[in-house]
Amino acid sequence: MIAKFILWCYSAPLLEWFRNSNYAIPVLQSFHLLGITAVLGAVCIMSIRLLGIGFLKLPLSTLWRELSGWFLGALILTIAAGVVIAIIDPTRYLANIAFRIKMACLAAAILFHFTIFRYVVRRAPDTELPRTTVGHAALGCAELLLWFSVGWGGRLIAFFQ
Numbered sequence: 087m088i089a090k091f092i093l094w095c096y097s098a099p100l101l102e103w104f105r106n107s108n109y110a111i112p113v114l115q116s117f118h119l120l121g122i123t124a125v126l127g128a129v130c131i132m133s134i135r136l137l138g139i140g141f142l143k144l145p146l147s148t149l150w151r152e153l154s155g156w157f158l159g160a161l162i163l164t165i166a167a168g169v170v171i172a173i174i175d176p177t178r179y180l181a182n183i184a185f186r187i188k189m190a191c192l193a194a195a196i197l198f199h200f201t202i203f204r205y206v207v208r209r210a211p212d213t214e215l216p217r218t219t220v221g222h223a224a225l226g227c228a229e230l231l232l233w234f235s236v237g238w239g240g241r242l243i244a245f246f247q
Contacts, residue, residue, distance in 0.1 A: 095176045104174045111174065114167050121164030122237055128157040129233045132207065136226030146210040146222075161196075184246040188239030195232035203229050 095101055104110040135141040135149055172179045179185045206225055 092176050092180075095173045101174050104170070111171065114171050118164055118167035118171060121160045121162075121167060122240070124160030125157060125164055126233055126237065128153045128160065129229055132203075133226035133230045136207075136222040136229075138223065146207045150204075150207040179243075182243055182246050184239055184242035188236060188243065191232065191235040191239050195229075195236050198228065198232050 104114070131141065131153060132149060135144065135146065141149060172185075203225060206222070
């Protein structure tokens with residue numbers, strides 16, 4: 087089944103056009119990086135609030151509502167561009183250990199973000215005075231570490247063949 091998918095990737099006319107174009111892959115990578123930047127921006131803002139460093143006048147749930155749409159849109163853009171980049175040359179990416187590590191980190195970050203992280207920040211009432219606890223700080227650190235590990239894993243792809 088994987089072999090059929092790989093054969094399809096190398097024979098699909100649109101993917102062949104991407105592979106042979108001088109500008110398609112750099113444009114896709116630009117969209118991928120734009121999405122990553124926006125994802126990390128939203129993660130950093132929420133984590134700064136959880137760590138008690140900034141945005142202290144905003145309740146967590148309010149900040150979540152303001153950023154979650156941007157985060158989700160950026161995540162969709164990043165994943166869509168990343169999928170196209172990967173299927174242009176699937177054997178290169180599937181054989182790359184850094185790519186597999188990045189995918190594992192991405193799965194962990196998405197799972198953490200949409201379960202534990204979202205549960206904590208959404209349940210904080212809007213009327214609650216902003217406060218930072220050790221649990222909030224640990225949550226912010228975990229969120230930062232997970233999402234930045236995805237970016238670092240992506241950067242390592244170029245160094246492993």
